[in-house]
Amino acid sequence: MRVVFLGPPGAGKGTQSKQLLAYLGVPHLSTGEMLRQEIRDQTSIGLESREQIAAGRLVADPTIMKIVSSRLNQPDCARGVLFDGIPRTLGQAKALDELLASRGQPLDGVLELKVDEDELVRRRASRGRADDRPEVVRERLEQYRRLTEPLIDYYGRQG
Ligand code: ADP
Numbered sequence: 442m443r444v445v446f447l448g449p450p451g452a453g454k455g456t457q458s459k460q461l462l463a464y465l466g467v468p469h470l471s472t473g474e475m476l477r478q479e480i481r482d483q484t485s486i487g488l489e490s491r492e493q494i495a496a497g498r499l500v501a502d503p504t505i506m507k508i509v510s511s512r513l514n515q516p517d518c519a520r521g522v523l524f525d526g527i528p529r530t531l532g533q534a535k536a537l538d539e540l541l542a543s544r545g546q547p548l549d550g551v552l553e554l555k556v557d558e559d560e561l562v563r564r565r566a567s568r569g570r571a572d573d574r575p576e577v578v579r580e581r582l583e584q585y586r587r588l589t590e591p592l593i594d595y596y597g598r599q600g
Contacts, residue, residue, distance in 0.1 A: 442467055442521040443546060445528065445537075447592060448554030450581045451561045451573075457554060458525050467521035472529075475508050476500060497572055497580030499588060502532045510540055521549075530588045534595055551596040 442465050448454045455471075462469050476494060479487035486508065490500045509527055512518065528534040541547050556564075561582075572581065 442550075443524070443541065443548050444521075445524045445548060445551045445596070446526075446554065447551060447589065449556065449561060449585045449589075450578065451564045452554045452556040453564065454525055454554055458523060461552075462523055465521065465523060467523055468517050469525060470509065470512055470518070470522045470527070471525040472505055472508065472527040473525075475512065479508070494572055495577070497577035497584065499529055499584055502530060502536065505529075505533055506536050506540070509537070513540070513544065528589075528592060529584075531591060531595060534592050553593055 444461075444465065444467075446454055446458060446461070458469055458471070476487070476490050480491050480494070481487070486504055489504060493500050505527060509524075513522070524537070528537050538548070572578075
């Protein structure tokens with residue numbers, strides 16, 4: 442079972458993911474978590490991405506697709522995967538479709554988590570992550586609206 446989980450920053454995708462993962466019995470592929478690990482490990486991808494993340498801007502599509510495709514090569518992903526935080530752009534959605542088609546493992550579904558705007562602000566303030574400063578949060582929400590929200594139509598058209 443391969444499922445994409447869409448939702449704005451601070452919507453609680455992390456928390457909901459845990460329940461979904463237990464239910465689906467597949468590994469969690471969170472590009473945000475993977476990028477934070479790359480930063481902790483001081484890899485070239487980590488060094489490349491840290492400024493973008495700190496500013497609340499998206500990391501370049503090719504970088505994201507590199508970490509996603511290498512993660513999918515690990516054997517535990519054969520039984521399925523929950524994509525959390527990817528795709529974030531139309532380019533990533535198309536690249537992911539192509540990657541999965543080439544592996545003969547297309548997506549089975551897309552879930553959208555909707556949360557009331559005031560609730561989003563309240564939740565983000567309580568997380569305490571470095572990119573949860575108000576001005577960075579505004580930028581991340583803006584990136585979500587402009588670049589990620591159109592994916593709801595993209596997947597809607599695919600049925
Ligand atoms: P949230 O869902 O709360 O926005 P994430 O942990 O998914 O947080 O992502 C944190 C940051 O990592 C994002 O603001 C962005 O800079 C970067 N990032 C994560 N996933 C992607 C992606 N698929 N494409 C581009 N940037 C990403």
